[in-house]
Amino acid sequence: MDEFRLRVFVTAARTLSFSKCAAALNITQPAVSRHIGELEARFGVPLFSRGSSGVGLTKAGRLLLQHAEGLLSAYQKMDYDMDLLAQAGQGRLAIGASTTIAMYLLPEILASFMERSDGIEVSMLSGNSENVEQWLRDGTVDIGFVENASRRPWLHYERLMADELVLVAGTHGRYASLESVTPQELRTLPLVLREKGSGTREILENVLRGCGIGPEDLNVVIELSSTEAIKAFVRSSDTLAVVSVIALRRELADGALRIVDIDGVDMPREFATVVRPGEFSGLNERFHHFVVREASLR
Secondary structure (H helix, E strand, O other), X not given: OOHHHHHHHHHHHHHOOHHHHHHHHOOOHXXXXXXXXXXXXXXXXXOEXXXXXXXXXOHHHXXXXXHXXXXXXXXXXXXXXXXXXXXXXXXXXXXXXXXXXXXXXXXXXXXXXXXXXXXXXXXXXXXXXXXXXXXXXXXXXXXXXXXXXXXXXXXXXXXXXXXXXEEEEEOOOOOOOOOEEOHHHHOOOEEEEEOOOOHHHHHHHHHHHOOOOOHHHOEEEEEEOOHHHHXXXXXXXXXXXXXXXXXXXXXXXXXXXXXXXXXXXXXXXXXXXXXXXXXXXXXXXXXXXXXXXXXXXX
């Protein structure tokens, strides 16, 4: 089926206006009507209801919209993958990634990228967000992925995806039945935290400062530099920890850990791609967009 005709239909279905559809696609309104009419003739059913109150989708139109959106998404993926292969050639991509991103986001995406990018040599270093930024400054890596909120003026950042930090407890210890805590109660609880310099630690401290709680007010039992080590420690002790939701899929599914609400407190954050100024182009830019697309499908 003609891709552009589907795009006309989807745009008209989303806007419920043939004139807005024409403007969005830079074609005439009669051309929109012609494309819609040809689709209706092909399927033998009306796709839009037309009346004094405006244009609406029929039952057939709503069904076609579901299929058309899926087809357009498949077309887009096909074009992207073919372009990636066509542009592959030779090259080297040195990646630096914060530990959460390196462990829970990038491995499967990297495998998919390398499968589509013959001739490109890929390597990855993992550390906290400050490490990644320093590796970029030193020229050790070409592109970085970080989770901290701060931004260095000598680097260029692009939004990658949203994330959230949550408080977790083990399901077999002292805090197994704890549903929620206030920010002030959090001060008294035994916590396992990431090391200073990690994006997770920075976000947590910034949020708590907004509640009038300083880092020195917390009851930190131990600092660990690995999210896996933190989760294992919490499962085996009467402690709590703040970790990324992206790192909890397995533990939440098997019931090893549970989320404890902090009353009135949310800890959203963004993962970001970071490069040296002027270097968000070529292979760096292609890999960034590949990660964004693949992450949205997971």
